[in-house]
Amino acid sequence: MAKPDLMERVVNLCKRRGFVFPSSEIYGGFRSTWDYGPVGVLLKRNVKAAWWRSMVQLRDDIVGLDAAILMAPQVWEASGHVATFTDPLVDCRNCQQRFRADHLPPSGACPNCGAKDSFTPARAFNLMFKTYVGPVEDDAAVAYLRPETAQGIFVNFANVQTTSRKKPPFGIAQIGKSFRNEITPGNFVYRTREFEQMEMEFFVPPEDGERWFEYWCDQRLRWFVDHGIADTKLRLRPHDPEELSHYSTATADVEFDFPWGWGELEGIANRTDFDLRAHTEHSGQDLSYYDQEHDRRYLPHVIEPALGADRALLAFLLAAYAEEEVAGERRTVLHLDPRLAPYTAAVLPLSRHEQLVPIADQVTAALRPHFMIDTDSAGSIGRRYRRQDEVGTPWCITIDFDTSEDKAVTVRDRDTMGQDRVAIDALVPYLQERLP
DSSP states (O other), X not given: OOHHXXXXXXXXXXXXXXXXXXXTGGGTOOTTOEEEOHHHHHHHHHHHHHHXXXXXXXXXXXXXXXOOSBOOHHHHHHXXXXXXXXXXXXXXXXXXXXXXXXXXXXXXXXXXXXXXXOBOOOEEEEOOEEEXXXXXXXXXXXXXXXXXXXXXXXXXXXXXXXXXXXXXXXXXXXXXXXXOOOSSOBTTTTBOSEEEEEEEEEEEOGXXXXXXXXXXXXXXXXXXXXXXXXXXXXXXXXXXXXXXXXXXXXXXXXXXXXXXXXXXXXXXXXXXXXXXXXXXXXXXXXXXXXXXXXXXXXXOEEEEEEEEHHHHHHHHHXXXXXXXXXXXXXXXXXXXXXXXXXXXEEEEESSOOTTTHHHHHHHHHHHTTTSOEEEOOSSOHHHHHHXXXXXXOSEEEEEOXXXXXXXXXXXXXXXXXXXXXXXXXXXXXXXXXXXX
């Protein structure tokens, strides 16, 4: 399947099956904003839960935080966002469209109208959304929607370190909304102005920064493979020196082979002590750590793996999408990792016969405390299998006319399409054993 065709098919599937809708669609949409539908919200929750499980639940050296979106404006002055969080903006004099200067094609032609040598000189454009706090719109009331979740972690470093009693090396993880006034958003949910970040700041002794940077590059690349993306679709690309942000001594991107080419999926950066030092200087509060064991005080260096939940979701969808021939018919299927799939199982009575529906309700009630379950009784069983294949449901449970006699159901595997006869009482452990 051609790559552009793959993107079009995934976007169409997302709309048709309730993964993602254009925001404000009845008004014509709104500037690359998207709403997650009933199936998409489950997939996104599972992506975030998988990240949280690996970063916080399964470790004893990382704790969580949920910082406010609105913060004191001084935070963004100290971090450098007010002065330097900009992209180079150009206008096409021919069609009046605006573009990022660093995203223009090598030919120099306008991506919209094709005109050459039609761009204005580049000028800096700050990406932060400005708002006002309170009833008066003046300079004293200016605030910003956060462009990243990281600063909420840095300004809470002392609070978290003291209350959690953690010692470097340790991390603080956060999942939350961020906002960037992108000049050219696009590629579906890949680049949007409102997005959800999954970031972790790992605080280490200064001399250990390089070692932990390598560690987190390896861990984060492995996480995508462990959750179903083939390693041939991923690569780790170190940044060249001229690419590095002002706060970074080393950065590497986990990149995914998107339909438009290799693109950043997650960034891992060695931020050194830039942020803690900046906030110490601007706030007057000491954010250093005293190491009693070695009788020294230092500003920890920080390793930051930062991932967008929306980008991750898109990569998992693209990697999972397949069109296959089965018994002379085409089926569309999402081979999602069962931990990410919106529904773990679907309960499908063979028909709406009065003998089958009560049993289906009984099976559903038994499974729902343990798994996210879908039910469907409309249409032929073959069509219902196909609907579940399209949303990535790993197992379909069919209640037939033998069920009332043998107290068993047929469980059909999404990937192999093999079928097992399983006792109703054994369904929960049967599914639990097959989850990774």
